[in-house]
Structures are given as structure tokens and as C-alpha cells.
Amino acid sequence: xxxxxxxxxxxxxxxxxxxxxxxxxxxxxxxxxxxxxxxxxxxxxxxxxxxxxxxxxxxxxxxxxxxxxxxxxxxxxxxxxxxxxxxxxxxxxxxxxxxxxxxxxxxxxxxxxxxxxxxxxxxxxxxxxxxxxxxxxxxxxxxxxxxxxxxxxxxxxxxxxxxxxxxxxxxxxxxxxxxxxxxxxxxxxxxxxxxxxxxx
DNA sequence: CCATTGATCCCCT
DNA sequence: GGGGATCAATGGG
Numbered sequence: 001x002x003x004x005x006x007x008x009x010x011x012x013x014x015x016x017x018x019x020x021x022x023x024x025x026x027x028x029x030x031x032x033x034x035x036x037x038x039x040x041x042x043x044x045x046x047x048x049x050x051x052x053x054x055x056x057x058x059x060x061x062x063x064x065x066x067x068x069x070x071x072x073x074x075x076x077x078x079x080x081x082x083x084x085x086x087x088x089x090x091x092x093x094x095x096x097x098x099x100x101x102x103x104x105x106x107x108x109x110x111x112x113x114x115x116x117x118x119x120x121x122x123x124x125x126x127x128x129x130x131x132x133x134x135x136x137x138x139x140x141x142x143x144x145x146x147x148x149x150x151x152x153x154x155x156x157x158x159x160x161x162x163x164x165x166x167x168x169x170x171x172x173x174x175x176x177x178x179x180x181x182x183x184x185x186x187x188x189x190x191x192x193x194x195x196x197x198x199x200x
Numbered sequence: 201c202c203a204t205t206g207a208t209c210c211c212c213t
Numbered sequence: 214g215g216g217g218a219t220c221a222a223t224g225g226g
Contacts, residue, residue, distance in 0.1 A: 079205025081222050129222050166221055
């Protein structure tokens with residue numbers, strides 16, 4: 001995008017390198033199943049990336065990632081959690097942006113019903129699996145078209161970049177993006193087996 | 201720090 | 214075809 005987009009984001013917005021799309025998604029609103037979140041934190045993944053599910057080529061699980069941009073890629077992990085991505089790039093690129101955290105700006109009661117009655121508003125979608133749960137996403141939502149469900153904020157946000165969370169490979173690339181100072185960004189946690197951070 | 205929990209996928213037979 | 218390590222996480226100590 002040459003200019004900062006407004007309104008509903010078209011498929012062309014997503015049909016770019018996930019590393020370019022990711023920071024542009026900060027501040028955007030995603031709506032599904034009665035809940036709207038303002039995105040505060042994302043991570044980019046792509047096929048030439050050892051930490052990406054698409055790294056070893058298409059599989060049954062990652063089929064959606066290799067399809068056209070603008071669709072939702074939902075995966076199940078750790079035997080109990082779902083996480084959601086927006087597919088990016090040209091058809092077949094195997095790229096996506098993981099939605100890592102957000103602020104529930106509409107449908108708070110619906111989100112709390114899914115997350116639990118005692119969950120603080122701040123924690124409703126602060127974390128990728130929490131966000132997916134708040135949105136009511138599970139394996140049935142894998143492959144769902146998200147065009148029309150993602151809206152630009154219209155107001156610029158201050159983006160910061162740093163290493164991704166929870167991965168053991170390619171932990172040095174700064175493909176995690178978040179809104180500076182936003183309290184709805186998830187707590188950073190490095191993968192236990194990730195190599196030590198590079199010295200300055 | 202650690203357990204949870206099961207799908208996936210590598211790699212060897 | 215199958216054993217087993219790994220895992221884009223969370224919640225509780």
C-alpha cells in the first residue's frame with residue numbers, strides 16, 4: 001500500500017510479503033463471531049523461514065497458508081490451543097501473519113463468555129491462543145475468508161519490531177511487531193531452547 | 201519454574 | 214508404516 005488505508009482492507013492489502021503486511025495490521029480491527037479486536041501485536045511468517053509451518057512445503061495442515069491471501073489459517077498446538085493467522089502474499093506463497101494480541105473493543109461480554117468470567121479485560125485477547133479463543137475461532141474456522149472482516153484504523157500507530165516469541169529457530173529476525181507502550185501487547189517470552197540473543 | 205495435551209511430521213525401519 | 218521429539222501457548226507455583 002502506498003498510502004495508509006482506510007475502511008475495509010481489500011485482498012490486495014494482504015497479497016504482499018507478510019513482513020510488510022504485519023506492521024500495517026497494527027491498530028486495525030478484526031471482527032468475527034460477535035467480537036471485534038483492535039490488533040496490538042503480530043508476527044510475520046513465510047516459506048523461506050525455518051520457524052514457519054510452511055517452511056517444508058504444503059501439507060494438509062498448512063494448505064490454507066499456501067492458498068490466496070486474506071484467508072484465516074487456524075492451527076492447533078500444544079494439544080489444547082488454537083492460534084490464528086491472516087494469509088499473505090501471492091497465491092502459493094506460504095506466508096501469513098500471526099495475530100498475537102489485541103484489545104477487545106466490541107463484544108466484551110461475548111469474549112468473556114468464551115474466555116471465562118474472571119478474566120480481566122486486558123487479558124481477553126492478550127496472547128495468540130487467548131485472542132483466538134476470544135474470537136471463537138477453532139479448527140472449523142481454518143480457511144475462512146476474512147475480506148470484509150478487517151478494517152483499517154485510519155489513525156497511525158507507533159510500531160516497534162523485535163524477535164518473535166516462542167520459537168526455537170530463526171529467533172533472531174525482528175518479525176514481531178507491536179504497538180509501542182500498548183498495555184494489550186502480550187508479555188514477551190522467548191522459547192526456552194532458542195539460542196541466546198546475539199551480543200551487541 | 202513446570203505440567204498440561206494431542207496433532208503433526210521427521211526419520212528410520 | 215510407526216516411534217518419538219517437537220510444538221508460532223497458557224496457567225499456576
